Amino acid sequence: xxxxxxxxxxxxxxxxxxxxxxxxxxxxxxxxxxxxxxxxxxxxxxxxxxxxxxxxxxxxxxxxxxxxxxxxxxxxxxxxxxxxxxxxxxxxxxxxxxxxxxxxxxxxxxxxxxxxxxxxxxxxxxxxxxxxxxxxxxxxxxxxxxxxxxxxxxxxxxxxxxxxxxxxxxxxxxxxxxxxxxxxxxxxxxxxxxxxxxxxxxxxxxxxxxxxxxxxxxxxxxxxxxxxxxxxxxxxxxxxxxxxxxxxxxxxxxxxxxxxxxxxxxxxxxxxxxxxxxxxxxxxxxxxxxxxxxxxxxxxxxxxxxxxxxxxxxxxxxxxxxxxxxxxxxxxxxxxxxxxxxxxxxxxxxxxxxxxxxxxxxxxxxxxxxxxxxxxxxxxxxxxxxxxxxxxxxxxxxxxxxxxxxxxxxxxxxxxxxxxxxxxxxxxxxxxxxxxxxxxxxxxxxxxxxxxxxxxxxxxxxxxxxxxxxxxxxxxxxxxxxxxxxxxxx
Numbered sequence: 001x002x003x004x005x006x007x008x009x010x011x012x013x014x015x016x017x018x019x020x021x022x023x024x025x026x027x028x029x030x031x032x033x034x035x036x037x038x039x040x041x042x043x044x045x046x047x048x049x050x051x052x053x054x055x056x057x058x059x060x061x062x063x064x065x066x067x068x069x070x071x072x073x074x075x076x077x078x079x080x081x082x083x084x085x086x087x088x089x090x091x092x093x094x095x096x097x098x099x100x101x102x103x104x105x106x107x108x109x110x111x112x113x114x115x116x117x118x119x120x121x122x123x124x125x126x127x128x129x130x131x132x133x134x135x136x137x138x139x140x141x142x143x144x145x146x147x148x149x150x151x152x153x154x155x156x157x158x159x160x161x162x163x164x165x166x167x168x169x170x171x172x173x174x175x176x177x178x179x180x181x182x183x184x185x186x187x188x189x190x191x192x193x194x195x196x197x198x199x200x201x202x203x204x205x206x207x208x209x210x211x212x213x214x215x216x217x218x219x220x221x222x223x224x225x226x227x228x229x230x231x232x233x234x235x236x237x238x239x240x241x242x243x244x245x246x247x248x249x250x251x252x253x254x255x256x257x258x259x260x261x262x263x264x265x266x267x268x269x270x271x272x273x274x275x276x277x278x279x280x281x282x283x284x285x286x287x288x289x290x291x292x293x294x295x296x297x298x299x300x301x302x303x304x305x306x307x308x309x310x311x312x313x314x315x316x317x318x319x320x321x322x323x324x325x326x327x328x329x330x331x332x333x334x335x336x337x338x339x340x341x342x343x344x345x346x347x348x349x350x351x352x353x354x355x356x357x358x359x360x361x362x363x364x365x366x367x368x369x370x371x372x373x374x375x376x377x378x379x380x381x382x383x384x385x386x387x388x389x390x391x392x393x394x395x396x397x398x399x400x401x402x403x404x405x406x407x408x409x410x411x412x413x414x415x416x417x418x419x420x421x422x423x424x425x426x427x428x429x430x431x432x433x434x435x436x437x438x439x440x441x442x443x444x445x446x447x448x449x450x451x452x453x454x455x456x457x458x459x460x461x462x463x464x465x466x467x468x469x470x471x472x473x474x475x476x477x478x479x480x481x482x483x484x485x486x487x488x489x490x
Contacts, residue, residue, distance in 0.1 A: 323340050
């Protein structure tokens with residue numbers, strides 16, 4: 001990993017807490033006495049928290065243009081929006097800090113770029129570069145976009161820039177470690193992306209239904225703490241609780257012990273239980289041996305039976321029912337949890353747990369959903385040094401301003417029903433993971449995307465995992481691995 005040494009020792013910038021004088025309105029016009037604050041993180045002796053961009057950098061108040069997209073959770077502040085919203089306020093302060101620290105004016109341009117628009121988003125970037133526009137100094141996009149731009153040569157190697165330092169706490173080491181080959185890194189994320197937190201996948205539970213079924217919350221927390229929260233224990237706890245509908249059929253009107261907010265949550269059964277799509281060996285990508293291992297065969301059998309034989313897990317093509325009080329557990333993202341808690345009709349208390357492990361020897365892993373944001377520098381950026389300075393400063397200022405609000409004050413307080421749920425969020429976050437095999441989704445063609453292969457095989461009710469994998473996915477995976485290796489080593 002590249003370490004950046006500045007010529008002059010930078011002065012660590014410690015931030016004051018900010019209190020907005022105006023109060024936020026509750027429904028009905030009642031004043032909300034809680035005021036937004038920004039809690040800063042004192043690095044102490046932690047070298048990873050020391051900001052090293054030189055203090056004397058100043059770009060003369062030039063415009064710095066960032067291309068963004070219609071993120072599900074905002075990643076840039078809106079000075080004309082609700083400044084009583086603690087996250088918006090923190091984002092505004094983050095951007096102001098960067099502007100004042102570097103002498104730039106941040107200009108954010110946005111366009112549609114979610115999953116169904118991501119190809120158009122990528123095409124727009126390509127057209128801008130080929131047209132010689134030099135339109136963007138930095139880009140943030142849906143996480144599946146940058147690999148398509150990278151292999152076409154449209155992105156800068158971030159390890160070959162002056163001010164980016166991925167050893168710092170504000171960068172996601174799990175992305176760096178799985179997406180860096182031959183000392184090249186073309187995109188990164190971390191505290192700079194609020195959606196990286198909002199798209200952590202969790203296991204939510206309905207406390208009322210637990211009590212009605214004589215399941216003690218403290219026992220679940222104890223299993224997590226003791227490393228015993230495995231997939232087998234999860235299914236064991238949830239067994240014998242599901243019930244068919246009034247006509248004896250397993251429909252959307254049945255009661256399922258475990259639900260999923262959508263079919264994408266099936267991906268967690270593969271990734272969050274310790275499986276990989278790609279692996280790095282001697283600085284080269286290979287197709288993971290997990291894809292045809294005994295472990296994946298056992299896992300596939302467990303999940304398949306839990307849906308179609310034991311009816312523990314709701315077929316995700318059915319209507320989700322957790323928010324209707326019809327599911328004991330639900331696998332969802334934090335942003336789904338936010339929606340559930342905001343429901344005016346759902347009033348049951350909700351707690352959270354990490355996704356269960358495959359076995360006790362494993363660590364807890366939390367798959368990050370694809371709608372998070374990856375950041376990168378286009379090949380035609382006007383001033384690469386300036387781009388790297390702004391990107392590093394935005395990430396650092398997010399670590400200081402934004403994460404304390406999004407994670408510590410919103411998720412660990414507002415989304416946590418008690419101290420145990422709050423503590424579970426720390427376990428969930430510490431296990432965050434994704435990998436290049438997932439982020440390379442858009443490089444695959446013809447429905448052979450490995451990121452969704454486990455999910456699709458389950459939904460299609462394919463009973464023979466090995467033949468399905470070798471017939472549909474293996475060739476495509478080897479082709480993409482070859483493409484990526486060729487590019488990273490070119």
